[in-house]
Amino acid sequence: MKKYLLSIFTLIIPIITFAQDSTAEKFDAVFKEYTGWFVEGIFAEIPFTDDIQIPWVLFVLVGGALFFTIYFKFINITGFKTAVKVVQGKYEDIEKHGVDKLYGDQTPGGNVFETIKDDGADGEVSHFQALTAALSATVGLGNIAGVAVALSIGGPGATFWMIVAGLLGMASKFAECTLGVKYRDVGEDGTVYGGPMYYLSKGLKEKGAGGVGKVLAAIFAIFVIGGSFGGGNMFQANQAAAQFTKLFGLTGDNAGMYFGIVMAALVAVVIIGGIKRIASVTEKVVPFMAGIYVLAALIILFANFTLIDDAFALIFEGAFSGLGIAGGLIGVMIQGVRRGAFSNEAGVGSAAIAHSAVRTKYPASEGIVALLEPFVDTVVICTMTALVIIITNFGGDSSAISGTFMQYGVEVKEGVEITATAFDTVIPHFSIVLTIAVILFAFSTMISWSYYGMQGWAYLFGKGKITDLIYKILFLFFVVVGASISLGAVIDFSDAMIFAMVVPNIIGVVMLSPLIRKELKKYMNAINKKEDALEDGATDLVDEM
Template identity: 85%
Template structure:
């Protein structure tokens, strides 16, 4: 299949060359026929003459607050448990079930002979599922998006960005629990999951099967469109632009060649499905995020005396506005919007990756998933913001309240002020971020594609070929309205997803209680000394 994919990709070169030569026409065509959709999704509800709030942002944040309260602040109470689950502390009960291991204390270790052959559905570990999902969210938004948010909303936007990340943890918990609960597993072990499945199955159980089917189809269409655009073309486009700029590559074909190389690399990974995607992301994501955070920490330690001043600016700006456009409300909107859009909590995309995890307890993966917004927004986005604020105290390269267009360049300047030529490393990070985002979104899109057109070898092949073609097109043409449309597709996913998750909240609470009871049962058995935990690992 590898040769078929690559052969078909190169056979499509004439189409790609045509697209490259007719960029403006493609852009205008998209604008003419999809402008109404973009405007509808990002329509801003006017609350006064001075500020407006996109309705999709209200849905995202409203859902996050609802889930936080309904699940009794799971974003706080489940935080430590999440790390324990990722480390594999409860892997035995997730694989075999707590009743089989710890239910009958008189059986002791004799049951191990039967447990060795007892498997569990799923394709990847908790850590792999987490990194696969993180690879789709940690990306250009953390590097460029933060700089754009600060340019509009000032330092105070950082505070509200963090708030959005903390509330978003509850949304991720809810949707990823459902992703595992209602997934489909083929005879060969391949997992199909995500909002499409919990919308159809879950709402059918609630007596709303018709609504569930409509919402599932809408979500599948949106996720396919989003995978081709924001999850693919935009990533390839920005990575190619940063690469060609750094090395002063000129000529109309520079982006094309870059796109071809990127497409080949993406093809090698996505052909192997979620298992290969997870095996790559579990190495790439920690590596690239680690380098980026390490560089940020170096800058922060080098300017240690200024950190408290930076936090003071963030706090003052969060509640005063510091004179930026829209004042206090404007700052809140920018911070919350960037935080929500960066970690994709409530969008439903992450539930697709997390549904492939190996576990008997759906809530175990929901608890793991709540770490995503914390890592993506609370840690990485905040690191970027602090670096920019500290290195820009004198307003040398950014004026707050004046929107910038190229966020990557601003972030690069901020890092270069302390670590000379770090922009080279940042370019590598951008390319790796883009690469990891593309391979994860290819999986998201294919799950939607399969839901719409059925499972099969040729169905998979058709989607993968299209995805690879769009990688090349994205890197070699100017996007404009194409990206506006694809972004709208991604955030349109919020509507059917939030509706379904809210309706299925009682199911999530039941699964959470079942998993916590299992953990407690294991603890009690070990404390009583009736079993030796080492016998079950």
């Protein structure tokens, strides 16, 4: 394995060195010529008014989220407390062995628990690991840079609609991740293969739409592979390299390439070990960096606690008035919903791949855990970022259109710099920590998306060590490419592929919604059965085998 990786890095250096000249620009232009139609189609906008146009994919994302919220009786609210308990391991025993085995008939003559053969749940990671692996793919540049961009265009009011998108997205995550566990494949060695590819093909086949399911699954697999190479890889490597070279003042054509090689080597160490190693890394990196980021935000908010109510006043006022922002109310709403939906990827189906690897006998248990993801990503972290920017940007205009370092209604291109400026106003030189955070978040996003893409690759080309190795080598190659050269059209195309995943995924999840509801009822009945048994004095037969 090490021999193969060394060989590929030896080949990468001369290829990237050659690509750093004008050939890259020519390639970018040719690529745009042949793929521009796809990008324009995915991000095509539907005219709403003379000034406002709404991307059609946003209708699909938000429409699906609204449907799931209503259909599952506001699971994003009613299931929140249960989700926290599941992550804490309160129901780990029934998820591993089944409620009937542990809390079923306790009368004499029944099965003796200690003598029953262990038929523990399939899966490779815990609920917490699955959650952090999925979060690592969404928490990052969207929370740091994307929020600043949304505020620059839509003003403080965009924050309100960002929160709404996050809350609605919780229902989408619940639905798709429940299906991810239910229809996963488990290899003889215990390796889990899951995600929309499997519930689209297997689930729709059960409903008599096998042909449609196979087509949708194949389309999704192609999109997730393309997205993993681009938005989940090259874009992350490019932004991380830019922040790193800027922090240390590095110049020269080869600076990005060397950074990319180092980053690729670090990524290789993780992804070669599969989802278990990916999860073991993300469960440490994501909480650590998110914790530092949130702590810094809390310090700033505490230092300016007298302005928090003013900030929320601007948020609510701007959410329903527009505050003079271009596009008014509708424009503000679009920016907030768009940033929230795109940040947490609810409805895209990517998270279902990571969550499908969890150890449990009840698919709905992981769906309930997954609904925490948009809450953490969008409702908590994005909102904190927005509050920090709004409070530190209070300027001389009471309508909040102008500020000290950012004027609302004027789009900014470098969102990270705006957020860094906001943090630096209270915590000097925090921009250095923020740069490290960007790099680590980019790293965690890459390793998670490598798993997503590999699952799509395995679905299309077969499961095995050779096919896995080919994909991983390609993925590492694109890490260096992304850090080394500017390929705007390629990034646009790969981002379009990520959001194109929404179409087959939402279609399948909506069709399979009745089955999801059955799984939810099954799991909630199991929880109630355990709690009733414990209340009646039954012995808790938790086994840690």
